[in-house]
Amino acid sequence: MEKPLILVTNDDGITAPGLRALIRFMSEIGEVVVVAPDSPQSGMGHAITVDNTLYSSKADIDQTDGALVEYSCSGTPADCVKLALQEILDRKPDICISGINHGSNASINVIYSGTMSAAIEAGIEGVPAIGFSLCDYSWYADFESAKEAIISIVNEALKNKIPKGVVLNVNIPKIDQSLPKGIKICRQARANWKEKFDKRTNPRGKEYYWLTGEFELLDKGEDTDEWALANDYISIVPTQFDLTAHHAIQELNGWDL
Amino acid sequence: MEKPLILVTNDDGITAPGLRALIRFMSEIGEVVVVAPDSPQSGMGHAITVDNTLYSSKADIDQTDGALVEYSCSGTPADCVKLALQEILDRKPDICISGINHGSNASINVIYSGTMSAAIEAGIEGVPAIGFSLCDYSWYADFESAKEAIISIVNEALKNKIPKGVVLNVNIPKIDQSLPKGIKICRQARANWKEKFDKRTNPRGKEYYWLTGEFELLDKGEDTDEWALANDYISIVPTQFDLTAHHAIQELNGWDL
Numbered sequence: 001m002e003k004p005l006i007l008v009t010n011d012d013g014i015t016a017p018g019l020r021a022l023i024r025f026m027s028e029i030g031e032v033v034v035v036a037p038d039s040p041q042s043g044m045g046h047a048i049t050v051d052n053t054l055y056s057s058k059a060d061i062d063q064t065d066g067a068l069v070e071y072s073c074s075g076t077p078a079d080c081v082k083l084a085l086q087e088i089l090d091r092k093p094d095i096c097i098s099g100i101n102h103g104s105n106a107s108i109n110v111i112y113s114g115t116m117s118a119a120i121e122a123g124i125e126g127v128p129a130i131g132f133s134l135c136d137y138s139w140y141a142d143f144e145s146a147k148e149a150i151i152s153i154v155n156e157a158l159k160n161k162i163p164k165g166v167v168l169n170v171n172i173p174k175i176d177q178s179l180p181k182g183i184k185i186c187r188q189a190r191a192n193w194k195e196k197f198d199k200r201t202n203p204r205g206k207e208y209y210w211l212t213g214e215f216e217l218l219d220k221g222e223d224t225d226e227w228a229l230a231n232d233y234i235s236i237v238p239t240q241f242d243l244t245a246h247h248a249i250q251e252l253n254g255w256d257l
Numbered sequence: 258m259e260k261p262l263i264l265v266t267n268d269d270g271i272t273a274p275g276l277r278a279l280i281r282f283m284s285e286i287g288e289v290v291v292v293a294p295d296s297p298q299s300g301m302g303h304a305i306t307v308d309n310t311l312y313s314s315k316a317d318i319d320q321t322d323g324a325l326v327e328y329s330c331s332g333t334p335a336d337c338v339k340l341a342l343q344e345i346l347d348r349k350p351d352i353c354i355s356g357i358n359h360g361s362n363a364s365i366n367v368i369y370s371g372t373m374s375a376a377i378e379a380g381i382e383g384v385p386a387i388g389f390s391l392c393d394y395s396w397y398a399d400f401e402s403a404k405e406a407i408i409s410i411v412n413e414a415l416k417n418k419i420p421k422g423v424v425l426n427v428n429i430p431k432i433d434q435s436l437p438k439g440i441k442i443c444r445q446a447r448a449n450w451k452e453k454f455d456k457r458t459n460p461r462g463k464e465y466y467w468l469t470g471e472f473e474l475l476d477k478g479e480d481t482d483e484w485a486l487a488n489d490y491i492s493i494v495p496t497q498f499d500l501t502a503h504h505a506i507q508e509l510n511g512w513d514l
Contacts, residue, residue, distance in 0.1 A: 046302030054466040086452040183514040187501040195343040209311040238505035244444040248495035257440040
């Protein structure tokens with residue numbers, strides 16, 4: 001049987017340890033082509049480069065990780081996927097895997113996530129896709145501990161096919177000295193960020209801000225990704241890019257428009 | 258009765274004619290505070306500025322448009338809304354209105370849209386929100402022709418309350434010498450962009466790309482935003498930020514994980 005062609009990307013940039021680990025894991029399953037940003041793109045959401053030029057070139061980061069070929073790209077994660085599908089790959093990949101993100105993309109974070117926007121872009125273009133995130137913001141997090149689960153999820157996705165119009169948002173808890181208890185299929189928890197802007201003055205006397213914030217969970221459900229992660233389970237949220245709130249259509253039809 | 262407090266923002270930048278028109282329209286309904294990007298932010302999706310500084314200062318573009326006060330911000334549309342709600346406004350606005358975008362944000366464009374990400378950010382933070390777009394990419398489009406419909410939609414939203422967890426994506430067709438036929442509550446049409454990368458060589462001999470593409474409608478439904486617009490109706494899609502594909506949860510529970 002032909003080995004699956006796996007497009008690997010991320011939002012932390014092509015040298016990020018989470019991406020390097022993902023390349024190693026995916027090389028055990030299929031032929032890996034990497035197209036990843038040349039610099040960190042965290043918080044880029046589903047940004048694309050429309051009013052600026054894009055550069056892309058072959059990269060040679062670490063051949064021992066096992067990729068067939070790697071490209072770095074000056075654009076966003078969504079740009080990387082567009083460029084890969086349209087310009088770089090000569091056939092449609094069997095799956096696109098994005099990550100492993102350094103930090104959680106559970107609950108409302110999916111909206112801001114470059115990792116997930118890459119997966120969603122692949123989904124929009126009809127390529128099955130999964131974003132993986134490890135709930136550990138450290139650059140040198142222990143990605144190896146997630147290997148078994150990641151390989152198992154990708155193999156199941158290749159075997160069973162991901163439902164059409166859906167991409168998977170997988171978050172892996174940070175657990176010291178043990179393994180996750182298992183995997184839960186979840187819904188996205190209701191949550192938001194309570195922003196705090198840290199106001200400072202630059203050396204030339206001009207005021208500026210740093211965006212900081214505290215995560216606020218607004219959901220007590222036990223079927224959410226946040227519940228799963230807090231209880232040492234890996235969460236998988238089937239995520240869609242049809243944003244229609246179908247349940248609200250009837251109510252809006254009652255407005256006097 | 259106290260006049261409603263209306264936060265106005267956009268993604269084309271604080272000097273864009275679509276924003277200036279929106280400020281004028283909203284000044285007829287309530288007290289308007291503007292917090293908008295200092296430069297164009299099209300295609301920014303739901304990007305936020307996490308690894309960089311944010312600048313914001315009072316702006317004085319055109320007082321005759323009727324805003325109480327205006328701020329420009331160096332960040333993305335989502336940053337503008339965060340900064341407005343947390344730092345600039347001393348009470349929660351009654352509604353956040355984003356736009357008027359120069360060009361369509363119907364169907365899959367909602368995913369890439371800075372205009373809609375500003376509205377969605379407000380929605381996440383519990384503020385009712387609407388994004389308006391005119392399907393005319395011209396900088397000097399005829400925004401006045403949309404005035405009546407926009408004021409009517411905002412008034413209805415203030416009166417009836419937008420359902421919780423939902424923001425409205427309103428697109429207005431470009432019609433020469435007549436008015437839209439009416440308003441349709443729609444679902445987001447299935448569509449994507451068929452990318453074409455225009456490959457060029459820069460003056461120093463290095464290859465680069467421009468992202469271009471053709472819009473590809475994949476949906477023949479007559480209940481979609483694209484159908485409404487093609488038939489000279491204004492489309493309103495109730496849009497949600499819970500991206501869970503609830504219908505897929507059962508199927509994924511059948512996987513061998």
